[in-house]
Amino acid sequence: MIRMASSDAREGVSLPPMTQVAAPKSPRRTPADKHDERRKALAESALRTLGELGYARASLREIANNSEFSHGVVHYYFSDKLELIVYCVRYYKQTCVHRYDGVVAEATSPDDLVVRFGDKLVETIVEEAPMHRLWYDLRSQSMFEESLREAVTQIDQSLEDMIARVVNRYAELAGTEPAIAAPVAYGMFDGIFQQALLGYLNGRDGALEGLRDQVVGLMPMLLARPAETTTSHAPGDLR
Amino acid sequence: MIRMASSDAREGVSLPPMTQVAAPKSPRRTPADKHDERRKALAESALRTLGELGYARASLREIANNSEFSHGVVHYYFSDKLELIVYCVRYYKQTCVHRYDGVVAEATSPDDLVVRFGDKLVETIVEEAPMHRLWYDLRSQSMFEESLREAVTQIDQSLEDMIARVVNRYAELAGTEPAIAAPVAYGMFDGIFQQALLGYLNGRDGALEGLRDQVVGLMPMLLARPAETTTSHAPGDLR
């Protein structure tokens, strides 16, 4: 079975040719999904380089150098540089969409949720800043490169859903309903998150504390009127 | 006077060697600021190409081809590709920071301001989408490229000030004060603007109307409590 740069096998793993369903041995490690494990391994090292250099400056040779593979092997597992990068970002974002599931599940009160949410946002900037800037890089490129748009749109949608889960749970805990639609909520949080990320990378002091405070101040505003949380939102002067 | 790639002459025009201050002829067109006019002319054609291809894919040759100049002349007026691009974006954004000054000056009521503001946001997406995506491209690149950060930070600050003027005027017309700080307001609007731009470029129907509605729905929330504008913000379900 000759594998030529599997641009075909979309997301669904191409299964081995239907032998007995419950094979006695090798419950994992079927022949053909080793291919996928290699793709993932390659993606993981590629992500390090991509997060460091960005989409345009990360060459396939550089990506391969920072991994255990040689530069030619990339075209054995991916048809394109583009397919590799889309695969990488999809792979990362997939493990990232559920980052706040714990927050949603464990929060005991509206204020508790807000604090946990803000902390988590700050945490991910500190721990995964290169991944986040790579995502924003890719999304910006998709404004120029038609072929990136489908993947970006899908990821954006899943992030919007993620934010919606948080805000919905927040409203639920507060005994009311959100006052804004999901796209607005996502756009807002994405905006201030991006700002904080930029500030953090710039070494601006207070960028992270600022994000936390902004979240604490903003969330109560996203609820319909009936809810008056204890959180104080001091009507400050706008600069 | 040999001009070698004026990376020195920062922003201040290097004046001609002090002749009489009020020269009888040529009130404009002094010898040395023709140099600056050329820079601007070059920047303007470069912006077209940059807006079409983005930062990484726009080569100096391609930029020169879409202009009246040859590719070598770029290094006569700019020391770097980087300096050219930063100059271009600065040049564009400079004429762009005052886009909403008219809105601020002419609005007669809070609701009037909101509508004008929303319309103007939509208008600039339709008319200058390539410029906006170029800006987001550059800002993303600045997360990787140290040397871009200073310019990006300055531009971001001026955009924040621009938004602050709008929101402050809005609060003034409503007889109250903003409930959020300027960076938050900027981050929010920047987020939903970016989202709308992406949707517009994707050809998603309703992206622009969505932006307008979002602005109308969002602005009243940015005010301190005392103000109850007539604008209805229906507490919708969050998806």
Next chain:
DNA sequence: CGCGAATCTTGACGACTGTCAAGATTTCTC
């Protein structure tokens, strides 16, 4: 073991890039 399929390495190709220098051309000044 042995053979074929899968996997990986190596080296090269053509195209493109930013940069620069040498010289042609224009513009300005006296």
Next chain:
DNA sequence: GAGAAATCTTGACAGTCGTCAAGATTCGCG
């Protein structure tokens, strides 16, 4: 109008890039 300064063109250089093909190597199974 001559000469000098400013401006622009042209062509080349040294790299780097994505891509691919040919061959070496490893793996899996009978």
